[in-house]
Amino acid sequence: MSPRGRRPGGVDTRAAILTAARADFAEQGYDATSVRGIARRAEVDPALVHHYFGGKAKLFAAVLDIPADPAALIGAVVQGPRDQVGESLVRTFLSVWDSDEGRQRFQALLRSAVTHDEATLMLREFLTREVFGRVVRELAASAGSGRVPTHQVELRAGLAASQMIGLAVMRYIVELPAVVAASHDELAVMLGPTLQGYLAPDD
Amino acid sequence: MSPRGRRPGGVDTRAAILTAARADFAEQGYDATSVRGIARRAEVDPALVHHYFGGKAKLFAAVLDIPADPAALIGAVVQGPRDQVGESLVRTFLSVWDSDEGRQRFQALLRSAVTHDEATLMLREFLTREVFGRVVRELAASAGSGRVPTHQVELRAGLAASQMIGLAVMRYIVELPAVVAASHDELAVMLGPTLQGYLAPDD
Numbered sequence: 001m002s003p004r005g006r007r008p009g010g011v012d013t014r015a016a017i018l019t020a021a022r023a024d025f026a027e028q029g030y031d032a033t034s035v036r037g038i039a040r041r042a043e044v045d046p047a048l049v050h051h052y053f054g055g056k057a058k059l060f061a062a063v064l065d066i067p068a069d070p071a072a073l074i075g076a077v078v079q080g081p082r083d084q085v086g087e088s089l090v091r092t093f094l095s096v097w098d099s100d101e102g103r104q105r106f107q108a109l110l111r112s113a114v115t116h117d118e119a120t121l122m123l124r125e126f127l128t129r130e131v132f133g134r135v136v137r138e139l140a141a142s143a144g145s146g147r148v149p150t151h152q153v154e155l156r157a158g159l160a161a162s163q164m165i166g167l168a169v170m171r172y173i174v175e176l177p178a179v180v181a182a183s184h185d186e187l188a189v190m191l192g193p194t195l196q197g198y199l200a201p202d203d
Numbered sequence: 204m205s206p207r208g209r210r211p212g213g214v215d216t217r218a219a220i221l222t223a224a225r226a227d228f229a230e231q232g233y234d235a236t237s238v239r240g241i242a243r244r245a246e247v248d249p250a251l252v253h254h255y256f257g258g259k260a261k262l263f264a265a266v267l268d269i270p271a272d273p274a275a276l277i278g279a280v281v282q283g284p285r286d287q288v289g290e291s292l293v294r295t296f297l298s299v300w301d302s303d304e305g306r307q308r309f310q311a312l313l314r315s316a317v318t319h320d321e322a323t324l325m326l327r328e329f330l331t332r333e334v335f336g337r338v339v340r341e342l343a344a345s346a347g348s349g350r351v352p353t354h355q356v357e358l359r360a361g362l363a364a365s366q367m368i369g370l371a372v373m374r375y376i377v378e379l380p381a382v383v384a385a386s387h388d389e390l391a392v393m394l395g396p397t398l399q400g401y402l403a404p405d406d
Contacts, residue, residue: 107317113376114314124377132379154381158373159393162382166369170361173316174327176335178357179365190362194397 014052016042021053022063030060030125057130064112064123065105068096071130078138085139086196087188093164094184103172110173132157139199160198163191217255219245225266233263233328260333267315267326268308271299274333281341288342289399290391296367297387306375313376335360342402363401366394 020042024033039046053059077088112119136153170179223245227236242249256262260274280291315322339356373382
């Protein structure tokens with residue numbers, strides 16, 4: 001195959017795109033990586049990247065083995081009732097991670113974040129752009145005001161994320177018995193107000 | 204030196220105790236390890252272990268490179284005003300971990316928790332016994348009531364820990380800019396009510 005050749009669609013194509021994406025994200029970070037560049041590296045048409053993965057965020061989630069499309073889940077959360085954003089986020093988070101597979105993937109994700117600087121950089125850029133960025137924009141829009149300074153909003157989104165990541169560390173890594181034993185309802189009731197307080201403090 | 208010999212006090216003794224403690228904690232976990240057993244392995248008198256480290260919890264903190272005595276700090280927090288437990292915990296936590304050295308040690312601690320099961324077991328038992336256990340006991344005593352079931356109290360202590368661990372992950376590992384830039388005062392004001400809500404929900 002020549003360097004400018006194009007692979008046909010098929011089983012190998014999806015794997016080739018994933019491999020190219022992994023390399024590009026690792027070398028350039030999330031922000032600087034483009035679908036076009038990944039397609040070039042994988043020697044496929046950019047349309048195939050969209051066909052198989054639906055875009056850069058979902059492709060990144062696939063590379064990191066995140067068992068869901070974070071942007072879609074976050075979108076569902078912020079489009080629900082504003083006074084239930086907190087509980088809704090907790091339930092959404094648990095629905096994504098709370099399985100044997102999710103637990104293993106969270107462990108792998110945290111392990112790579114702790115041990116590889118480039119993974120940390122990717123994760124930080126992804127969280128900022130696709131997860132917090134979305135929550136921040138949607139909540140600011142639904143509040144219809146610019147009262148809260150951007151720094152405050154970003155800090156609040158980051159603290160909400162810190163609570164959920166901490167929950168996952170205690171439930172999936174440290175496995176503290178009381179936190180492992182807690183039901184989704186219990187966690188939603190107890191953590192909901194925390195997230196609500198960070199993300200929608202005026203409601 | 205015979206197996207029953209006793210090392211004299213000195214530079215080597217402290218190192219020998221640390222080495223023996225590291226091995227015992229790793230093999231047996233936190234709960235099953237005793238100062239007497241560590242002394243036997245290090246071939247020193249148990250009194251020397253107390254002399255150099257002040258007991259099992261402090262020795263464990265030294266093994267894990269925790270840059271402070273957690274039990275003493277937790278004690279100081281819960282002996283202050285009950286309605287300021289939340290803010291006080293945040294400030295105490297930051298005072299321990301928020302330095303170049305503390306950050307490196309947190310990274311090492313999380314790395315070992317994520318990569319070695321035995322470290323996770325040690326950490327879980329230590330957190331349960333020396334950190335949460337203390338908060339739970341002290342707050343229950345100061346409330347003068349048994350209203351909250353033990354499971355609830357342990358869950359609340361675990362969730363408080365999850366918020367602080369999550370903060371450390373975001374501030375020291377992921378390094379989300381808004382969370383890194385936040386001052387101690389900002390974090391105390393924003394996270395204080397969260398911890399207060401978990402630990403002293405009736406105040």
